[in-house]
Amino acid sequence: MKHALAAAAALLALTRPAQASLAETVDSIFAASTGWFVGLIFADLPGTNIPWIVGWLVIGAVVFSLYFGFIQFRAFGHALALVRGKYSDPRDAGEVSHFQALATALSGTVGLGNIAGVAVAVAIGGAGAVFWMILAGILGMATKFTECTLGVKYRNEYPDGTVSGGPMYYLEKGFAERGLPLGKLMAILFSIFCVLGALGGGNMFQANQAASQVQSVLGISTWITGLVLSIIVFVVIVGGIKSIARVTEKVVPFMGVGYVLVGMMILFVNSDMILWAFGEIFRGAFTDTGIVGGIVGAIIQGFRRAAFSNEAGIGSAAIAHSAVRTKEPITEGFVALLEPFIDTVIVCTMTALVIIITQQLLIDADTGLYILDDAGRIATAAGTASGVPLTSAAFGSAFSWAPYALSVAVFLFAFSTMITWSYYGMKGWTYMFGEGRNKELVFKVGFCVFVFIGAVSSLDSVLDFSDAALFAMGVVNVIGLYLLMPIVKRELKSYLERLQSGEIKAYK
């Protein structure tokens, strides 16, 4: 393997002048081989220009919000108490806590979607997209609640003490329990999409954005970053060097907090503009600001980014949350509903506000409409591409050091998301093929190859494919959630009754 990598590096070094054409070749092969899948997932509803899939997750979120009586508001305080450990039995210390499950699941979702994805959304959909993004984030909390409760309830616990959970398990076991057919088939479909999603959104999109940020700030070619990233990922997931992953897991939460703090500083410096920024968000949400597709365009971009960023309904978080030790599966659902809130309502909104408030999006002073470039995207002040470079330019306009710090953050966010997603993909893989060293190795090596492919492809084909794969997971998962939600409701009712009667008591 070492030799193969060295040979690949030598080959790439030789072809360096022709690197643009290499990237183009990889990209065109990639676009050609995945185009049909993307086309299917993003097909428009008949007679409209709205992709059917965008509505799918949002309708799901609305249904779950209504069905559980807006649980995201009712249980918000209780969720915070659970995370703080108020209801944890001290005797269970040493097991996975609610906080740990939440933090790990967040490391898989707080990633480039929050930095790059949001920039893409506002560059296409304008400030109005932010309104719809926040709305979708709040609704998505109910979806997360549903899927993570089921994830814990139907996980597999093995005699050696390890656990495996996620949509494939609740689809199989939950369907069987309710006497529904096709549970196993749904579980396998989900696993296939989970593997694809892990390679797409959980891998190539991350590698792509990390590489392009490093290139634009430090001038290092994308293939070098791609190669470095894929080697580090290889060392961690195949070589089992956990120390790297552990360091990242410890650094990333602080980066996340740091990112929000720097964002708030920029907002503070421009505090006179905050009202204007919110005005822009509302104006764009309900009136046509000249973007492609008008208000509908803003709605689609907002919804799409929220779903892609917080992954509510995708089913991925249910895999991470399943490991928690609790007698009450519903408590993990409560904790999980904080995830879209932190991810979308706090972190994504911060990115969007910084881009809007530093006036990166050019507005025609006479008409009040956005100025569009040839590709139909909003022209930006720095003339940069959308994605991380736009966020970088926005942060850089306030603090000159910010783009460098952002490069480090992007690299680490990308890395931690890849590590978490390699685990999700692995779970889908082993569900289908069974556990075993060689079978797992095949997936892991493939995962590392895709890191490199992702880094050198152009943004659009990668972004489309990663969205498509993730949404395909959501299609299977949400059908399952509809059919299994009465089980969650039963758990919820019983838990709330016991909480009110004092049978479930706080320990602290």
Added chain:
Amino acid sequence: MSETYMIAFDGSAPSHNALKFGAKIASASGGRLVLAHVLEWSPYSFLTAEELEQRHKRREEEKGRAEQVILKPVKDRLTGDGLEVETVVRYGHAAEVICDLAREMKATQLIVGRTGSSAIQARLFGSVSASLAQMSPVPCTIVP
């Protein structure tokens, strides 16, 4: 009511000193000994998804090791000497957990060894014995 002496025991030399002292007063007064072993643990640390999956298994292994390797030989010896000995293994912040255990198991006295770290070390890194001297809900003996 007979006395219950809780000894913070981690197998280290200072904890053996505490044990020796505890055994002496227990055999003199006919009291019961509780050996408490705490594995350091924070519910707010960060783990990878793979570590989450294996956490329960690891915990069982760690507990088993503490019980078999650290506590069992000592317990067997003391029981052989005719003392009544109980052992307990918990996870968490050492001083806090021992205070909770003292309340829970109705200990009448806490006995801890001290590491003899310098004042600066203790100030920087904290010291279990010093924290227990401050926090203990029952009389606390610190054995040098």
